[in-house]
Amino acid sequence: MYSLFDPTSDVKTPFLFFTGKGGVGKTSAASATAVALADQGKKVLLVSTDPASNLQDVFEVDLTSEPKEVPGVNGLFACNIDPEEAARAYRKKTVGPYRGKLPDSVVAQMEEQLSGACTVEIAAFDEFSQLLADQYIVQQYDYVLFDTAPTGHTLRLLSLPTAWSGYLEESTHGASCLGPLSGLGEKKEMYGKAVAALSDAHKTTLMLVARPETSSLLEANRASLELKEIGIKNQMLILNGVFQTETNDQVAQAFYQRQQKGLQETPVELKQLETTYLPYISYSLTGVDHLRWFMNGELYLEDEASHRVEPILLDPFSQVIDDFSQKNTRVIFAMGKGGVGKTSVASAIAVGLCEKGHKVHLTTTDPAAHLDYVFKGDTAKENLTISSINPEKEVEKYKQSVIEKAGKDLDEDGLEYLKEDLESPCTEEIAIFQAFAEVVDQSDNEMVVIDTAPTGHTLLLLDSTEAYHKEMSRSTGEIPESVRKLLPRLRDPKETSVVIVTLAEATPVLEAERLQKDLKRAEIEPSWWVINQSLFATGTTDPILSGRAFSERVWINKVKRELSANTALIPWMEEEKVGYDTIKEYV
Amino acid sequence: MKKVEIFDPAMCCATGVCGPSVDPDLTRLASTVYSLEQKNVDITRYNLANDPAAFSDNEKVNKVLHEKGPDALPITLLGDEVVKVGSYPSNDEFAEWLDMRAEELTQKPRVRVSVKLD
Known part of the structure; x- marks a missing residue:
């Protein structure tokens, strides 16, 4: 009932974001799409912003944050933005010049502060929006594909531009948790461009990747609605791993039935999206050849099909x-x-x-x-x-308790100042951490x-x-x-x-x-x-x-x-x- | 009027609410500094996390850090002289240095009226 995903006709914008919970195969889908587009003679950049990216495993090549040509595919470039690595680089750049000038213990304190969650996020976001807002990149490549991180992380990453742009506008006096990124104001324009590109339907398509299973489809629906709310409305759904069988094998039948049942229960909002599928295949998607076979619709490799597998138990x-x-x-x-x-x-x-x-x-x-x-x-x-x-409730609870505790002696301006700092991204980390500690305490x-x-x-x-x-x-x-x-x-x-x-x-x-x-x-x-x-x-x-x-x-x-x-x-x-x-x- | 410089330890934000817990003294200080700015006092805060150059370039601060380590922070300078080490100045101290009344630093809110000019 759905047609096979075909990058040649289905990809309509220069920016593609593949999103979905880890394990749904969005790296595979993004990589195969990138190879297919490059094989059409297009110039393609594939970017991973996943802190736990496996793009390197897929292409069997070491990747860095600098775009690098993928061997065996003309016109395909890939890079890997590891936010933790980006934060490390940032730390080195910031702290490095003061080694020897300031005492070691003081340098250690700086490093520690720059090892926090906010630095990692800021560093990642910075790199991410540089790519999106960079005219040179936009003109150099026909397509830029983002293989984004697992959903929770993706949502945060994608919602950051709006959140931070809002934060910058509302900021009345330079107090800010975005401290590690000094000179943020100068970058406002760049962030603005990144936000605009993300919500522009002529520029960006969000490719929701889901398994044909109830929980995966529910999750995709949740992400879809959440991102629509943020303003990313140009969305497509790829059902990855749709299984077809011609045998009477009991497990295969059950496997097929379970998928069909899951598909029937597709949430109603998700059904309205343009939807294509990719087949369930017998082989793993590592190496360029496998990616090409996948896009050609090869379901299994002949030499592997004959293997009988005896069950073993751990x-x-x-x-x-x-x-x-x-x-x-x-x-x-x-x-x-x-x-x-x-x-x-x-x-x-x-x-x-x-x-x-x-x-x-x-x-x-x-x-x-x-x-x-x-x-x-x-x-x-x-x-x-x-x-x-x-997370949302915990953040709200935390803000309330801080305002109660620290805000009582403050005047109107002071209170405003305090509230403003509480709007920062780090507040969430702290709030969730406290909630987590409370649970473990039980x-x-x-x-x-x-x-x-x-x-x-x-x-x-x-x-x-x-x-x-x-x-x-x-x-x-x-x-x-x-x-x-x-x-x-x-x-x-x-x-x-x-x-x-x-x-x-x-x-x-x-x-x-x-x-x-x-x-x-x-x-x-x-x-x-x-x-x-x-x-x-x-x-x-x-x-x-x-x-x-x-x-x-x-x-x-x-x-x-x-x-x-x-x-x-x-x-x-x-x-x-x-x-x-x-x-x-x-x- | 003499200029005031405060050298903070490495912190995420100036009110300290981003830290592991809220330090009421930090919120008090942030608020005081803000009132002083409003009164055109030349007062500046430097955060070790994002402005290490200020710490390294200022000979007096650098000297204190080499002698006492990071526990000496925060350090307060009044007109280039170190006046406070290891904790933040109280409002009374600010008042004395700047020849003001302490009450001026904890003024209760002015009523704000926002006027829209269309």
């Missing part, structure tokens, strides 16, 4: 529950890139622990989480409480299972945890008790466990590997890896699915041998897990 998921139950772990994080099913895994852990008689609190900091959906229609069982940290009485936000966000959160603790030693303000207690608890393996959730595919595993590295740098050691939605564990014989299952093997082995001491496998399930009793099936 630890069953119940081992994870038993382990936490025995150790009486107080705080459990399910971490991983969005779309790998960490919401389901966190829910399953919480349910499993309840079944074993523990009191459990399940919470989420993921703005895109759908916990309500997973628990739809159930009255929570006695041992289980559920909450979510809603684990004196309950086990807390946290379904964290997508990777980049999660890391920022943990990063700010650390910065928070360093800063406390010199701050004279009042620190909530819950916050003071948090970081040492996060680092104590007797108290806290991290479960890394991934899929047995290239991108999710490489991504999870990077996540683990970053956690280790913060002295946090993940205790389990859970490989979710494994086709390998199902024993399917469908040619496309078994091709996929076969290619899972290498990733399962990599996790088991190189990355984790404890690995559990969850087979692909016929039904999306909805409600308490179905979640129990995992356990």
Whole structure:
């Protein structure tokens, strides 16, 4: 009923933004589109602004923030804007000249302050809008494609121009949290151009990428509405991975049915968008050849289709529950890139622990989480409480408490000044962090299972945890008790466990590997890896699915041998897990 | 009137609300500095995080930093002399230095009327 996505006819604007929750394949879609356009003789720039980009893995080439020609594709250039890298570069530029001039301890303080979340965001945004507003770039390339970060991050990134332009206009006296970007005023024009380009339907198309699954479509709808509100109205939907089968294989039939059911439940607003699809294929999308086959509609590679896959088992998921139950772990994080099913895994852990008689609190900091959906229609069982940290509400609450505490002795101008600083982007980080600390504080009485936000966000959160603790030693303000207690608890393996959730595919595993590295740098050691939605564990014989299952093997082995001491496998399930009793099936 | 310079530690913003917790003294100071600016007092704040040149170029500040390290911040200079180290001046101190009454620095709001000229 939908037509195959064809870049030649479907791409109508010079700027394309691919957005969608991590794991929906937006990097693949963006990369394949870029290759297809370049193969038409166009000059194309593909930009990744994802802090956990896998563009390098797709093209098998090292990328930096400078556009670089992709080998094997004439006219295709790619660059990778890692906001954390950009922040590092900014720090170096700012701090470097004062080494030796100012005492080392003073330089260290500067560096610390410039390591905060705002610096990362500001640095990323700066690079991002330079590209958008740069006439030279615009004229040099026929198309500029942005492979953006997971949804939560994307939304923030995209909503920043408006927020900050507003902030600049309203600013009456140079007080500003945008301090790290001094000379912001001079850049106002550039930011203005970036905002204008984003909301100009002749210039920019937002390509929403979704899997043909209910939760993915709900998420795309949410993003679509939110971005429309920000003024980005020229949107298209790509359904990525639409599965067709000609076999009677039980798993294949169930797989097909589940997708069709998901598609039927497409939210009504989303149905109004121009929609195309890309097929579900047996092979992984790494390397230029694979991208070309994908755009040609090749469903599987002949030599892989014949592989029979025997099911193998790692630890069953119940081992994870038993382990936490025995150790009486107080705080459990399910971490991983969005779309790998960490919401389901966190829910399953919480349910499993309840079944074993523990009191459990399940919470989420993921703005895109759908916990309500997973628990739809159930009255929570006695041992289980559920909450979510809603960023907007927390920010509002935090602002109110600050104004109450610090604003009472201020006159009208002073109060205005204070309110203005509270409008800054860092306020959100602080507010969410406090809410998060409060939840963890409850684990004196309950086990807390946290379904964290997508990777980049999660890391920022943990990063700010650390910065928070360093800063406390010199701050004279009042620190909530819950916050003071948090970081040492996060680092104590007797108290806290991290479960890394991934899929047995290239991108999710490489991504999870990077996540683990970053956690280790913060002295946090993940205790389990859970490989979710494994086709390998199902024993399917469908040619496309078994091709996929076969290619899972290498990733399962990599996790088991190189990355984790404890690995559990969850087979692909016929039904999306909805409600308490179905979640129990995992356990 | 003598000029006042305040050298802040590395901070995200001048009121301190972006920090891990709100320091009421910082909000008080931000408000005082703002009132002084309104009275045309030559008063400047430098934040180590975004204006390190001011710290490095000012010999007196640089000297204090080398002797005492970053804990010496904030440092206040009155007409090029170091007058306060390690904490912010009180409103009474500002008043004394600038020959004002402390009450002038905590004036209650003027009523603002916005007039639209169409």
